[in-house]
Amino acid sequence: MTSNSPTTDRNGNHYRHLEQHFRYLIHQKALQPGDKLPSEREIGEQFRLTRITVRQALQTLEAQGLIYRQNRRGWFVSPPAVAYNPAQRKSFIEYVSKQGLFPHTELISQEIISADQQLAAQMQTQKGTPLLKLHRRRSIEGRPVLIEHMILNVDLLSGIEKEDLSQSLTRMLPKFGQTYHAMDLTFKSTALPNSAAADLGIATGLPGLQIERINYNEAGEILEIDYEYWRHDAVIIQVGIHGQ
Amino acid sequence: MTSNSPTTDRNGNHYRHLEQHFRYLIHQKALQPGDKLPSEREIGEQFRLTRITVRQALQTLEAQGLIYRQNRRGWFVSPPAVAYNPAQRKSFIEYVSKQGLFPHTELISQEIISADQQLAAQMQTQKGTPLLKLHRRRSIEGRPVLIEHMILNVDLLSGIEKEDLSQSLTRMLPKFGQTYHAMDLTFKSTALPNSAAADLGIATGLPGLQIERINYNEAGEILEIDYEYWRHDAVIIQVGIHGQ
DNA sequence: AGTTAAATCTGGTATAGACCAGATATACAA
DNA sequence: TTGTATATCTGGTCTATACCAGATTTAACT
Numbered sequence: 001m002t003s004n005s006p007t008t009d010r011n012g013n014h015y016r017h018l019e020q021h022f023r024y025l026i027h028q029k030a031l032q033p034g035d036k037l038p039s040e041r042e043i044g045e046q047f048r049l050t051r052i053t054v055r056q057a058l059q060t061l062e063a064q065g066l067i068y069r070q071n072r073r074g075w076f077v078s079p080p081a082v083a084y085n086p087a088q089r090k091s092f093i094e095y096v097s098k099q100g101l102f103p104h105t106e107l108i109s110q111e112i113i114s115a116d117q118q119l120a121a122q123m124q125t126q127k128g129t130p131l132l133k134l135h136r137r138r139s140i141e142g143r144p145v146l147i148e149h150m151i152l153n154v155d156l157l158s159g160i161e162k163e164d165l166s167q168s169l170t171r172m173l174p175k176f177g178q179t180y181h182a183m184d185l186t187f188k189s190t191a192l193p194n195s196a197a198a199d200l201g202i203a204t205g206l207p208g209l210q211i212e213r214i215n216y217n218e219a220g221e222i223l224e225i226d227y228e229y230w231r232h233d234a235v236i237i238q239v240g241i242h243g244q
Numbered sequence: 245m246t247s248n249s250p251t252t253d254r255n256g257n258h259y260r261h262l263e264q265h266f267r268y269l270i271h272q273k274a275l276q277p278g279d280k281l282p283s284e285r286e287i288g289e290q291f292r293l294t295r296i297t298v299r300q301a302l303q304t305l306e307a308q309g310l311i312y313r314q315n316r317r318g319w320f321v322s323p324p325a326v327a328y329n330p331a332q333r334k335s336f337i338e339y340v341s342k343q344g345l346f347p348h349t350e351l352i353s354q355e356i357i358s359a360d361q362q363l364a365a366q367m368q369t370q371k372g373t374p375l376l377k378l379h380r381r382r383s384i385e386g387r388p389v390l391i392e393h394m395i396l397n398v399d400l401l402s403g404i405e406k407e408d409l410s411q412s413l414t415r416m417l418p419k420f421g422q423t424y425h426a427m428d429l430t431f432k433s434t435a436l437p438n439s440a441a442a443d444l445g446i447a448t449g450l451p452g453l454q455i456e457r458i459n460y461n462e463a464g465e466i467l468e469i470d471y472e473y474w475r476h477d478a479v480i481i482q483v484g485i486h487g488q
Numbered sequence: 489a490g491t492t493a494a495a496t497c498t499g500g501t502a503t504a505g506a507c508c509a510g511a512t513a514t515a516c517a518a
Numbered sequence: 519t520t521g522t523a524t525a526t527c528t529g530g531t532c533t534a535t536a537c538c539a540g541a542t543t544t545a546a547c548t
Contacts, residue, residue, distance in 0.1 A: 014502075039528060050503050052296070055529090060449040064435040072510045072529050081432070087485045185483045188325070189433045189453045189476040191307040203530080207307050207451040207476065209433045232433040232451065239429045239483055241331045258532075283498060294533055299499090316499050316540045447500080495544070502536080512527075518520085 014049055018057035021047075026066055026077055034141065037067065037075040063207065065233030068143070070201055078233050079141040085238045086213070089180050091168035092138055092146075101140050107166040108135040108199070112154065123153055124222050130154040132161050137199055145234035147196045149227040156223055169224070178217050186212040187237065196229035207232045258293055262301035265291075270310055270321055278385065281311065281319040307451065309477030312387070314445055322477050323385040329482045330457065333424050335412035336382055336390075345384050351410040352379040352443070356398065367397055368466050374398040376405050381443055389478035391440045393471040400467055413468070422461050430456040431481065440473035451476045 025031045037043070037058075044054045058075055061067045069075045082096050096103035113119075115129040123131065134150040150169075154160060157176045173179055192200070192208035211228040269275045281287070281302075288298045302319055305311045313319045326340050340347035357363075359373040367375065378394040394413075398404065401420045417423055436444070436452035455472040 013500095041528080050505095051529095052504095053502060056501080060435070063449050063451050069529075070511095072527090073512085074528065182484065182486045185481075185485065187431060187481040187483075189451065190309055191304070204304075207433065237429075237431040239330075239431075239485070240426065241429065241483070242426045257530095285498080294535095295499095296534095297532060300531080313499075314541095316497090317542085318498065489548105491546100491548070493544100493546075495542105497542070498540085499538105500540100501538075504534090506532080508529105508531080510528085510530100512525105514525075515523090517522080 014047070015053050015057040015060065018043070018047060018049065018054065019060050022057070022061055023066060031077050033077050033079040034143075035077045037077070039074060062233075068202070068231070068233065071203065076143075079143060081234055081236050082140055082145075083236045083238055085240075086183065086185055087239055089170060091170040093168050094170075096140055102142070104139040104142070105166045106137045106139075108137055110134050110161065110165055112161055119151070122225060123151065125153060125155070132157075134165055136166070140234060143231075143234075144200045145231045147199045147229045150224055152224045153222060156217065156221060173223075178223055180215050180223065181218045182216045182220075184214040184216075185239075188212075189232065192229055200229075200231060202231070209235060209237075211237075258291075259297050259301040259304065262287070262291060262293065262298065263304050266301070266305055267310060275321050277321050277323040278387075279321045281321070283318060306477075312446070312475070312477065315447065323387060325478055325480050326384055326389075327480050327482055329484075330427065330429055331483055333414060335414040337412050338414075340384055346386070348383040348386070349410045350381045350383075352381055354378050354405065354409055356405055363395070366469060367395065369397060369399070376401075378409055380410070384478060387475075387478075388444045389475045391443045391473045394468055396468045397466060400461065400465060417467075422467055424459050424467065425462045426460045426464075428458040428460075429483075432456075433476065436473055444473075444475060446475070453479060453481075455481075 022031070022037070031037070038046070040051050040054050040058070043049070044051050047054070058067065062069065065078055065081065067075050068078050079101065082099055082101060084095065088095070092105065093103045111133045113131050113133060115123060115125060115127055115131050117127055119131060120127045120129060123129065132152040132154050134148065134152070136148040136150070137144050138146040138148065152160065156178060157173070160172070160176060163172055170180065188210045189207065190210055192202070192204065192206060194204045196208070197204040197206065209230040209232050211226070211230065213226040213228070214222060215224040215226070217223050266275070266281070275281070282290070284295050284298050284302070288295050291298070302311065306313065309322055309325065311319050312322050323345065326343055326345060328339060332339070336349065337347045355377045357375050357377060359367060359369060359371055359375050361371055363375060364371045364373060367373065376396040376398050378392065378396070380392040380394070381388050382390040382392065396404065400422060401417070404416070404420060407416055414424065432454045433451065434454055435449050436446070438448045440452070441448040441450065453474040453476050455470070455474065457470040457472070458466060459468045459470070461467050
């Protein structure tokens with residue numbers, strides 16, 4: 001065991017060479033964020049490797065967040081990860097653009113429903129409460145990085161469904177006399193579910209970061225519950241915990 | 245060849261069948277945490293699939309946290325993930341055993357060093373301050389799940405190097421007149437670095453969860469900085485953020 | 489019983505070739 | 519110019535086979 005082997009291993013490990021090759025090009029900025037890599041077949045030809053071996057190298061780089069793929073379009077160099085600090089209550093647009101990156105939000109669907117038993121329990125409200133379900137996709141530097149499923153309590157935010165819901169909700173809330181006061185967060189590193197992967201245009205089963213967020217107003221009522229599915233390489237989460 | 249895909253999708257997708265097969269067995273508890281799966285070759289024979297296809301299915305299940313592998317030993321069903329709430333300041337041993345799981349800590353190495361320029365800056369202390377470097381491995385249900393690299397300020401915790409450092413530091417601190425008061429946390433989903441993967445006995449390049457934690461005492465001095473590398477499927481992080 | 493060496497099993501890595509379907513570019517017709 | 523059909527390129531999935539090295543078990547030898 002231990003197998004220190006710095007650069008080159010005794011046995012095959014061709015894919016590690018390939019991995020280091022591209023890592024080097026990316027670090028040297030010969031390949032820049034957004035740039036397209038040669039096709040798997042071309043790489044294989046150039047290095048005299050099978051596509052399977054090439055793919056293994058590319059998948060390893062993908063797991064490290066250096067590159068990503070778009071279904072049947074090719075492999076691309078990843079933009080830097082954005083830092084997300086949920087405690088600061090800044091909007092997506094704010095904290096992304098503040099880091100010199102270009103954010104974009106699309107509203108995929110919106111729907112007003114009436115809370116059934118289960119949803120009412122989740123939202124800690126009464127059965128029959130009107131709820132707004134939102135489904136959004138957010139991008140950084142033109143790359144979809146995040147799928148959001150949100151459920152909002154319309155009783156506390158009446159009329160919100162008439163707003164432009166591809167805008168920042170954080171900035172919209174004061175209009176309705178509400179603010180985010182506290183939140184419960186759950187993070188989980190897991191494979192993206194099929195639907196989220198499809199919305200992000202990536203293959204199912206790739207690692208992702210799942211965030212569940214329950215937002216409370218000052219009265220301790222649940223304003224909104226969010227389920228976010230992030231590309232694993234697109235975000236770093238920073239939180240400060242202070243004395244109790 | 246197109247294979248009359250019975251239950252699932254359009255084209256081949258044999259590996260999805262296999263994936264669902266094992267997911268079913270695990271959910272039905274026909275396969276329980278810690279159980280060993282048949283070897284890749286056996287599975288391939290049983291389902292008349294190539295090892296490559298079998299491996300793809302297993303790797304997908306691995307990404308979902310359902311199974312894990314041990315190098316050249318086989319594939320096993322994962323124990324449930326442990327919930328970790330950094331705000332509660334409970335020790336690893338506490339929160340793991342409270343969830344009905346069996347924790348274990350090994351001290352891999354310990355070392356007293358003198359802070360150089362860079363370390364002093366990180367620890368917000370003076371050059372030359374004595375620091376204790378710890379390297380530990382923590383397991384749940386006998387499975388290594390977490391590698392810790394810690395740096396402690398011995399000026400604030402003098403004599404700590406004589407303690408049994410495979411024990412909980414959280415419980416040890418009051419002895420030295422210190423408590424954890426605030427912390428800054430950074431989470432990142434990324435491939436495990438080689439050394440951490442080796443310590444965990446898993447292949448390099450697999451997804452992991454990286455946590456950086458800076459611990460402050462009541463005076464706002466840095467007591468300790470931790471770098472944790474978790475198996476991605478071993479933990480769920482829960483944090484509450486309260487009004488400011 | 490205790491130690492050691494050899495056979496076997498397992499995942500890790502690799503070659504060679506194939507067909508599919510979505511994405512893209514190109515040529516052609518209206 | 520605009521729309522459409524088509525050829526091409528790309529990653530997604532798969533078969534068949536092979537050798538390697540670490541982990542485990544078995545057999546042989548003290």
